[in-house]
Amino acid sequence: MKDSIMNKLFISDLLESNKKEKKHNKILLIISFLIGILGLVIMMRLVEISFPKKKFSMIKKEEIKKMHEENRGMLLDRNNRILASNIYIYNLKAYPKKIKDSVNTLNILSNQISLYDSTALLKKLNNKDKYEVLIKKNITAPEAKKINDLGIPGVEFVPVIKRFYPHREITSHFVGHVNGNMVGQLGAERTFHNRLHLGENINLSLDIRLQFIVRDELQKARTKYNSKSAAAIIADLSNGEILSLVSLPDFNPNQSINPKLTSYTNTATLNLYEMGSTFKLFTIAAAIDLAQVDLETKFDASKPIEIANYKIKDYKPQNRILSTKEIFLNSSNIGSSLIALELGKLKLKTFYEKIGLLKKSYINLTEKTKPIIPKKWGKIQTATLSYGHGLSVSPIQMIEVSSKLFNNNLKFKTQIHKEEEGKIIEQKRFLSVNTINTLKYLMHENTINGTAKKAKLNGFNIGGKTATGEKAEKGKYDKTKLISSFLSIFPIEKPKYISLVLFDEPSLDNVRNQRQGATGGKTAAPVTANIYKRIFPILGITKNFNLDQELLVDNEGEVNFVSY
Amino acid sequence: MKKVLFLTFLFSILFILLTFLNYKIEVIETEIRDLEIINKKLEKDLVFYKSEWEYINSPENISSLSNKYLDHKPAELIKFQYFIKLFSNERLNNE
Numbered sequence: 001m002k003d004s005i006m007n008k009l010f011i012s013d014l015l016e017s018n019k020k021e022k023k024h025n026k027i028l029l030i031i032s033f034l035i036g037i038l039g040l041v042i043m044m045r046l047v048e049i050s051f052p053k054k055k056f057s058m059i060k061k062e063e064i065k066k067m068h069e070e071n072r073g074m075l076l077d078r079n080n081r082i083l084a085s086n087i088y089i090y091n092l093k094a095y096p097k098k099i100k101d102s103v104n105t106l107n108i109l110s111n112q113i114s115l116y117d118s119t120a121l122l123k124k125l126n127n128k129d130k131y132e133v134l135i136k137k138n139i140t141a142p143e144a145k146k147i148n149d150l151g152i153p154g155v156e157f158v159p160v161i162k163r164f165y166p167h168r169e170i171t172s173h174f175v176g177h178v179n180g181n182m183v184g185q186l187g188a189e190r191t192f193h194n195r196l197h198l199g200e201n202i203n204l205s206l207d208i209r210l211q212f213i214v215r216d217e218l219q220k221a222r223t224k225y226n227s228k229s230a231a232a233i234i235a236d237l238s239n240g241e242i243l244s245l246v247s248l249p250d251f252n253p254n255q256s257i258n259p260k261l262t263s264y265t266n267t268a269t270l271n272l273y274e275m276g277s278t279f280k281l282f283t284i285a286a287a288i289d290l291a292q293v294d295l296e297t298k299f300d301a302s303k304p305i306e307i308a309n310y311k312i313k314d315y316k317p318q319n320r321i322l323s324t325k326e327i328f329l330n331s332s333n334i335g336s337s338l339i340a341l342e343l344g345k346l347k348l349k350t351f352y353e354k355i356g357l358l359k360k361s362y363i364n365l366t367e368k369t370k371p372i373i374p375k376k377w378g379k380i381q382t383a384t385l386s387y388g389h390g391l392s393v394s395p396i397q398m399i400e401v402s403s404k405l406f407n408n409n410l411k412f413k414t415q416i417h418k419e420e421e422g423k424i425i426e427q428k429r430f431l432s433v434n435t436i437n438t439l440k441y442l443m444h445e446n447t448i449n450g451t452a453k454k455a456k457l458n459g460f461n462i463g464g465k466t467a468t469g470e471k472a473e474k475g476k477y478d479k480t481k482l483i484s485s486f487l488s489i490f491p492i493e494k495p496k497y498i499s500l501v502l503f504d505e506p507s508l509d510n511v512r513n514q515r516q517g518a519t520g521g522k523t524a525a526p527v528t529a530n531i532y533k534r535i536f537p538i539l540g541i542t543k544n545f546n547l548d549q550e551l552l553v554d555n556e557g558e559v560n561f562v563s564y
Numbered sequence: 565m566k567k568v569l570f571l572t573f574l575f576s577i578l579f580i581l582l583t584f585l586n587y588k589i590e591v592i593e594t595e596i597r598d599l600e601i602i603n604k605k606l607e608k609d610l611v612f613y614k615s616e617w618e619y620i621n622s623p624e625n626i627s628s629l630s631n632k633y634l635d636h637k638p639a640e641l642i643k644f645q646y647f648i649k650l651f652s653n654e655r656l657n658n659e
Contacts, residue, residue, distance in 0.1 A: 032569040035576050042579035071604075074611070082618040085611050141612070166619035212623035 072163065072182050073196040075175055075189070077208045078243075078418045083175045084189065087164045090144040090157040092135040096128050098154035105152055112147050113139065138162070163189075165253045167208060170215050173266040173367075174206055174245045174416065177253035187266075188416055190366050203418040205241035210234060213534045214244045218501070221527040222248050225506035225518060231268035231395045232531070234499040237407050237489070239425055240400075240414045242363070243497070245269075267504070269361070269368045272392035273483045276469030276520070277331045277451075278402070279388030281439065281487070284328060284336075285405055286351035287343050289435040295325040295442075299342075301334040307380045312337050315468065315519070328442045329450035331466065333387045340386030341379070348382055352391075354430065355404050361397040362413035369394055388469055389477075395485075399500050402487055406495045408436055444492045455486060455525035457532055459543035463495075464488030464528065466520035471505070481505050486524035490532065491541055501528045 075084035092113075099105050102125035106118055113136055115121060124133045135155070139147075144157045163178045165171065176187020184193035192202050214232050222230045234244040249263035257264065265271065287293040301322045304313040314332050327335030340348050352358055360370045372392040374381045384390040393401075396414060404412045411426040419425075443463025446452045451466040464486055471481035485502035489495040506518040536542075619625070 028569060032572055035569075035572050039572060039576040039579055042576065042583055045583055071608075082615055085615040085618075086608075087612045087615055088608065164615050166615055167622050167624070170622075170624060209623055212627070216627070 071199050072178070073198070073200040073202060075192070075196070076201060076203050077206045077211075078203060078241075079207065080203065081208050082166055083171050083204060083206065083208070085164050085166070086161050088141065088159045089137075089162045090139045090141070090159055091137050092139055092144075092147070092155060093158055094125060094133045094135050094155045096125050096130050096133060096154070099125055100153070102126055105154065108150060108152055109135065109147070109155070112150075113143060163253075167211075168252045168254060169250045170212055171206065171208070172250040172253050173247045173268070174204070174211070174242075175253070177257060186264075186367065187365065191364050191416065205236070205243060205416055205418050206245070207243045207538070209538050210244040210535050211246065213538075214531055215246045215248075215250075217527055217531045217534070218246050218248055221523070221530075222503070225503055225508065225523050227503040227506040227523075229262070229267045229271070229504040230502065231271070231504075232499070232501045233268055233395055233399050234497060234535075235399050235403060235414055237403055237495055237498050239419045239423075240403065240412055241419060242414055242416055245396075245416075266365075266367045267395070267502075269363065269365055269394055269396045271504070272369055272372055272394055273485075273502070273504070274389050274392050274469040274472065275398055275485060276388040276467035276483065277333075277336075278398065278465050278467040278485065278487045279386065279391075280328060280331065280336045281402065281405065281443075281465050282352065282355065282357065283340050283343070283348065283386040284324060284442070285431065285435055285439055286348060287324070287339050288438050289431050290343065290347060290351075292343050292347075293324050293339060295323060295438060297324050298322070299324070299327060299335045299338040301327070301332050301338070303334075305334055305337060305383070307337075307383055308378075310380050310384075312383055325442065325445070328465075329446055331387075331451050336387040337383035340382050345377060345379065345382040348386065349377055352385070354410065355401050357391065357393065357397070357401050361394060361400050362415075363396050363400070364415050364417070365396075368396065371397060388467060395500050395502050398485075398487065399498055402500075403498050405431065405439060406436065406489055406498065440489075440492055440495065443489060447488075451519075451521040452486065452488075452525045454521060455488060455529045455532075457529055460490070460532065460536065460541065461492040461544060462488055462490040462532065463492040464525065466525055468519040468521075482518055484518055484520040484523045486520050486528050488528055497539070499528060499531070501531070 072086055074082060074086075077083055092109075094105070096102070102122060105125065106115070106122055109115065110118060115136065121133070121135060124130060139157070147155075148157060161182075163182065165175060165177070167175075172187075174187055176189035176191075177185055178189050179185050182197075184190035184196065188202070188204055189196070195202060214234065218230050218232050221227075230246075230248040232244065232246045233242060235242050245268050247265070247267040247269075251257060251261070251263045284293075288295075298321050301314065301317075302319050304311050304317075306312075312333050314330075314334050316330065318326070318330055318332060322330065322332055322335045324335075324339065326332070327339065356362075358371060358373050361368050371394070374385070374390050377385075381390055400412065400414045403414070404410055408429050408431050409425075410428040410430045440463055443465060444461060446466075447456045447462055447464055452464045455462065455464050465488075467483075467485045467487065469483040469485075470477040470479055471483065472478070473481070483502065483504055484506050485500060487498070487500050489498050501524040503518070503523050506523045508518050508522065
């Protein structure tokens with residue numbers, strides 16, 4: 001009995017606790033439902049927030065791209081000096097409707113800036129139907145600030161991005177320029193347009209210090225020799241980097257440019273010349289390398305040679321038998337022709353082809369031309385081509401081809417950008433060590449006892465070859481129109497640099513009949529020496545102190561001392 | 565059931581935190597954007613000043629200024645009589 005009562009009580013307790021639990025569960029269910037809803041709302045908010053953010057990031061990318069387009073990359077020299085950059089300039093605009101006293105406005109403005117046509121401007125400002133009038137373009141920031149501070153009503157400055165070339169004419173052909181839409185038109189601006197367009201800064205191979213010196217000396221010499229045009233190139237023999245490239249006449253890329261003017265043409269890469277005697281270097285290189293001749297091999301240069309009614313003469317006839325060395329030092333055309341004939345047309349042509357004389361230069365400039373090669377290559381062409389007549393090449397090609405000889409690398413290419421450090425340069429050797437040493441010896445000897453004496457610098461060992469080519473007009477060579485040049489390498493012990501200085505139609509003492517005497521040895525060689533004197537300290541080429549006795553030199557019978 | 569409730573609660577807290585973080589990121593991104601704009605402006609100004617400096621500091625300008633204001637000339641060969649004159653002038657000055 002007692003047990004049954006206890007059982008009933010237990011069951012009723014159990015039922016009651018079940019009821020309570022059910023009630024709790026319901027409450028918990030409601031709370032969880034509410035929290036779930038809250039979570040859902042938060043999730044929806046999250047999704048909501050994340051969508052516009054994605055949209056925003058897409059806009060941002062477009063904005064960045066646009067900003068890159070606006071911010072064209074800078075062109076820098078090999079030492080990070082600015083050659084081309086973007087600056088803001090200002091266009092001054094006026095709103096006629098907002099101007100009460102146009103005469104006074106123009107008076108205030110003319111006190112600050114020069115106005116092109118004040119009367120026409122006044123007329124435009126008085127015309128209240130016009131919304132805006134352009135008063136002046138290209139005002140610099142300080143000028144704009146000065147005018148802005150005056151608080152003239154109705155005038156406003158509009159900023160415009162402009163390409164700026166701080167070195168003006170000095171870098172004109174090398175750096176080039178852009179058009180109004182910031183598209184590269186010439187030089188490095190054209191070559192690297194795509195990269196610059198994306199905002200990338202590019203280091204060019206140019207050294208502005210050398211470029212200034214080379215241009216300065218070339219400009220002075222061009223005026224002195226009254227030459228039509230002039231060009232100078234200095235390149236690094238180890239990697240083909242162009243350290244300096246000057247073409248005269250030149251232009252200021254910051255001003256409006258007329259491509260029809262001769263100053264726009266890059267003489268160093270576009271003009272083709274029959275170079276003359278520098279070709280003897282290639283002829284002798286081929287003959288020595290193919291073991292056809294050595295420095296002591298004798299050739300009869302006692303009288304002009306005649307091939308197919310064409311007489312080959314020397315500029316300074318020696319009228320005797322000459323060795324290969326003497327042919328080079330006296331720059332004998334007869335001797336060179338005889339070497340070429342000994343070598344044979346096929347071997348000479350193959351050598352010229354191999355070193356790239358018959359192809360376009362590899363330089364990464366768009367402005368370059370193919371050489372003009374003879375249509376047929378017979379005996380007479382073999383003879384004349386041996387001393388650089390009958391084949392026209394550009395100065396840059398001359399540098400490139402000659403570099404192949406002294407660098408002994410058929411894969412040598414010139415370039416206008418700075419090479420990445422440690423980059424392995426492709427090599428393909430093609431000459432014997434003996435040939436290279438002989439060429440270096442001849443080049444050096446030529447500055448001491450040959451035609452390039454005026455390029456000799458006391459205490460420095462350089463090597464070079466002069467050249468004087470006659471211009472062909474109406475099928476005839478004109479002795480009064482010369483192409484005088486000097487190709488040189490330095491330091492001669494281990495050539496690191498190569499240079500070419502060229503004058504188109506130079507004359508001595510600005511006298512017409514002096515044109516005949518304006519040879520490479522008298523014009524380009526001394527100019528090269530003047531350039532070297534100034535650039536050697538920059539390039540770290542030191543004076544050879546073993547040559548101390550040469551500090552005292554004999555100059556036209558008078559003893560000279562060196563002053564510092 | 566309790567586990568479900570706890571997890572729901574935890575997720576809700578997480579979502580709240582995420583929303584808060586998202587908001588913070590948006591604020592920071594706006595700040596970055598503003599700073600980028602200022603930075604771009606400063607970079608442009610810097611390029612301008614650098615270009616101006618490059619123009620002023622160009623070898624051409626330095627050369628013309630040094631020719632105008634300094635009497636510095638490159639080393640060159642002089643004639644014997646000028647070399648002697650250098651000493652005689654110096655002696656005169658000393659006297």
